Amino acid sequence: MTLKGACSLILLYRSINGSRRNLGYLSCGTGNPIDDCWRCDPNWERNRKRLASCAIGFGKHAIGGKDGKIYVVTDPSDNPVNPKPGTLRHGVIQQEPLWIIFKHDMVIKLHKDLLVNSYKTIDGRGATIHIAGGGPCIRVQKKTNIIIHGIHIHDCKRGGGGYVSDSPNHRSWSARSDGDGITIFGGSHVWVDHCSLSNCFDGLIDVVHGSTAITISNNYMTHHNKVMLLGHSDSYKADKNMQVTIAFNHFGVGLGGRMPRCRFGYFHVVNNDYTNWQHYAIGGSSSPTIFSQGNRFRAPNDEDHKEVTKHFKSSKSEWRKWNWRSEGDLMLNGAFFTASGAGATARYDKASSMAARPPMLVVSMTAGAGALRCNKGNLCH
Secondary structure: OOHHHHHHHHHHHHHHOHHHHHHOOOOOOOOOHHHHHHOOOOOOOOOHHHHHHOOOHHHOOOOOOOOOEEEEEOEOOOOOOOOOOOEHHHHHOOOOOEEEEEOOOEEEOOOOOEEOOOOEEEEOOOOOEEEOOOOOOEEEEOOEEEEEEOOEEEOOOOOOOEEEEEEOOEEEEEOOOOOOOEEEEOOEEEEEEOOEEEOOOOOOEEEEOOOEEEEEEOOEEEOEEEOEEEOOOOOOHHHHHOEEEEEOOEEOOOEEEOOOEEEOOEEEEEOOEEOOOOOOOEEEEOOOEEEEEOOEEEOOOOHHHOEOEEEOOOOHHHHOOOOEEEEOOEEEOOOEOOOEOOOOHHHHHOOOOOOOOOHHHHHHHOOOOOOOOOOOOOOOO
């Protein structure tokens, strides 16, 4: 996909979300604790690393490349085996901490999964950055302390297996990619913030294989069926300690379900805006603990799909024991949440990661969801 084509797609999404953007144009004092932490600073470019102190939820300790140098991406090309200096892949595989930024607008078509090493920040502010074009996308595999911020990620496809550089002096065999926008596989302390995601082959964001301490916040997700998977499979019990925060996201037009779909672990779904869904919003299997708090759920007009929740691979006698709670959620257009479980305090303590704001503030708090437009000397909007 050309830069012109990618930008046209994003302009379409922005037109859909335009009135919401106007609500959050000044961006300060909305009650969104992440944005209120850094977006009021017109000198954000000089103070980029302040962002690393603004995370909330289970992934709040993700520092990314805060303690490293600035690495500037100047070249949008991609060579999975011998990445060139100045490319994104060359930056993310380095061993030392790096804060990665971009010199100018670019569309990056990856030929294999982008394997991100520990202690990296991918910061798209100041440019319009698309990881797109019909190739694989981003993979965090058994790494820690990673921040992904301000990137447009769309049209990710499955890629074939092959050797891929995962550090400056090592190449590993990578199996065929799943076609996710972002895969977090066995990762910890990962924060995905202010990204715009749509139209990938599999999931937009998948968190699997024992990953934990994850925050997914302020993202704008559209035009996709199976949005977000948290937990690898119903037989992979290592996900029982997974903790993920889903906060301040806008789940927009053209989404089917899995916002998220959870297995085994502990999940705090807080202050998100669900414009509508085609099938369901929040689902799960294998007895996950789900704490839905302060969200705004607008059900579709379809009378058969008003329910927020969906229970998979279990009878009612089984899922009624699962701990699923709705607290302070705003239900619109007939939306309803089927709660279950005894509500044991200890279980919900492990699924609580931050203080929820009132649901009537959700529209303003999520008005700037997705990749922002950031110009030097001005507030991002």
